[in-house]
Amino acid sequence: MEIQLNGNDLGFHEIRSILNGEASVRIKDEAWTKIDGSRAVIDSHLKMGKVMYGVNTGFGKLSDTVISASDTEELQLNLIRSHACGIGEPFSKNVSRAMLLLRANALAKGYSGVRRETIQLLVDCINAGLYPIIPSQGSLGASGDLAPLSHLALVLVGEGEAIYKGHKMNGRAALKKAGLQPIRLKAKEGLALINGTQAMTALGTISYLEANDLAHFADAVASLTFESLRGIVDALFPETHAVRPHIEQAEVAASILSYLKGSLLTTKQGELRVQDAYSLRCIPQVHGAIRQVLKYAEEKLLIEINSATDNPLVFTDSGQIISGGNFHGQPIAFAMDFLGIGMAELGSMSERRVERLVNPQLNDLPAFLSPRPGLESGLMIIQYTAASLVSENKTLAHPASVDSIPSSANQEDHVSMGTTAARHAYQIIENSRRILAIEAICAAQAASIRGPEKLAPKTKKLYENIRSIVPEITSDRSLSPDIEAMSLAIKNRNIKV
Template sequence: MSSSKKVFLFGEGYLTAGMALSIARGTTKGEISTIARKSIKSSCDVVANIVEKGEPVYGINTGFGPLCTTKISKSEVKILQTNILKSHSVGVGPPIATEIAKLMLILKIHSLAKGYSGIAETTLDRILWHVDNNAVPIVPSQGSVGASGDLAPLSHLFLPLIGLGKVNYKGEVMTTAELLKNAELQPLELGPKEGLALINGTQFIAAHAVKVVEKMQACLTQADIIGAMMIEGLQGSVKPFFKELHQLRPFKGNDHVAANIRFLLKDSEILMDHVNCEKVQDPYSLRCIPQVHGASRNAWLHLKELLEIELNSVTDNPIIIDEELTISGGSFHGQPLAMVLDYACLAASELGNISDRRIYLALEGNSPGVPKLLMEDTGINSGYMILQYTTAALASENKGLCFPASADSIPTSLGQEDHVSMGSISGRKALQVLGNVEKILAIELLTAAQAFEFRKPMKSGIILDEVHKEVRKKVAFADKDRIFSDDIEKGIELIENKTLIRIVQKVMKQNKFLPNSPFEGEFEHF
């Protein structure tokens, strides 16, 4: 292990979305702490004693769900735990992304390492081996209702522990049997309660939420940058971003966005050129950027807050408190994350919705010096007309995806589990919407850069000028029609790679902007 690599202590440290991603990407090493190992062993011993005494405790020596009254003999408790992984592996659909499956492993280790689940150290060490060696199980994307935990996806995630299922190992999909043979390892024999502890929990929902937190922050920040460039291109006013206005309605997200825009427009020649123009006010898509982007940022902050609680919680069932107390409760229920993911999904969709409106605004030709459809020689050329068709389609698709999954519940397990969260669908939909938003923002970036060009040779603020130069390295100014899908692909790459954020941070560092300036550490704060 490199001496420069950070270490996170499972079961003891405070896990955030950023830290989970750092472990998944290999920049931080996850280890089970000594303190956690003592708690893990103690909890495992309690479960062994329960089996020995024969007192009925759900999931240890009873069946599952509607079979909770069926007593399991001492000789069969281990078979029960293996069978639950097999019988609950009923997922369908395409596999989830490898990184999300790896995040599920990481989140599960941390939850189990708290020492309330009865898991064995050897089992946790094997899961950690999968993380350290990038041997990531193949997990179908559909099949969880988000309560009694993410049963189906977690079952698939942990089939490799008992030698079953498939894994993605160094980019190659293989059977677990092949993997274990190559690694000279044997399948594990699960002890009492271990199978249930592995599959009861919210790690499918939470892993998706980790990715939503990351993608949404990048979209929020880049939307501010692109919005500022569009303001310059269309000669929008800076007054709606004055702090005096936002102090009178001090929503945290609104104030943050307004400060970002002011910072980006600082010392702009373009802005000063029309400071005394006759235009009284701008359309909402420019003027209300703080209120709309800010509301979406507030939703992101709420998701981040609740996700961190979940990442550091115990979410399986039953919970082993001590020798005298085991509790069969409902901490596996995904409702706390399901609802906030639905809120984030709506907030992300709105970010794309107002972006589409700014694109439309740029095409109208109502801003002095900027031609209709962002091209001077139109008629024979259609200009940027049809790019807005694409953003309209994406924005409309997102609106359809905004119906809250958590508003639905279908009873399962013969009525024993009569209210479920559907949070797994909330997480998948939120990521789908964000993928569409990235595409919309990419197209706005292209149109904003085109409008910005017509303000030359005037300069904007130093940051926006550098962002524009970076765009022009990938996408040239368009003076006649071409295959714009090629440009869009390059724009999407800029957004997905968070290039605009890196340019802002690079310029800030080069020019030694004061600490605590807007964008200072913008992307690391999750």
């Protein structure tokens, strides 16, 4: 399969296909016309000796320093080298590849004044499976993701470090092994490569995709917990949700009911008790609100994925080159903070269900689901692990977007911290996935005690999926490998729900 980029209609399905190695990439034929036109405007203005920010001037506070025509290429290379000061653990392979893809898509819109060769090299790196090593820390999320994108750009000029066929090497060697040639940056091209929001948006996109998968898994595993605790189905009936018409709330209620159809374990109001605790009764309200968060993040990310976010922008029809602020990451910063908060609550709700599964004061199951309570601790401490992750998520969910530190001698006096927000959101998703893995282990153990034959057909299938990864706990054992195996299966979408 081949995905064609024009900067206007790249979606999540296409991104996922490319990152999974199921599709190659090329620039649409009609996009080249706009790309060539924007480059012609740059060249024309250079010939006329016009002063253009970042083309023949310095950067940031140095924007009033005019650069001679003979030094414009050196200016662009110096920009990349000086701005490549990221630190910390590198972004994952998929984030780096997504950054290449999203930068190529943004440049393909034809508002950046870059040459064909530059965009084509981004595409060639994607198709060759070559990706830059990009440190994850160091971006303020305004003036673009300058540090991360500079590390990406270094590889394109034959510097920096990259991974090719599983091996780490310098950029020039990686390009050579892939049969590619480094580019020599022309006027504006260095700035066009790094003045954008592609680090936060790439990580945000991957975060959204994983969060969306996790939200659907949460509905499934909550249904298994609901059964194991003999939950009251009346709270899921559509009448309640129709009078508070949040669409997502009703969707979750219907989803949980579909999982529970045919169960011999669920109860009716007044049969065992009149009401369930909120962690069961309010699943539609909480999970539904989290779906609303996901929809907000989806909307903002799709806009950003298909936007021109560098500066200045080149408008071919009018011949104007306009300095603006599309590189400012505030929309994505807010979306990532919101996503992190939503996913923290998904984990928090899950941990409360774990507590109800293992606490003998809250159910009629053996204490801590242990085969021999007292002699064996069973699933006592697995709840501690979940609680620890919930607590960590609360710290990570503090909004990064409310902070700003001026930079570039106060020229850039308000920044978004959007990349920090995306990094924190992704860590929250990783933590919440492990919390839900813990719930899956506990719910399956409780179902083993209740009798799997009493489960609804859909939850029984989920139970069997869990059991294929985590065997029944018949005696105390270290559960760390089980948690990690379950979490990985959820992440890789190996659990069918």
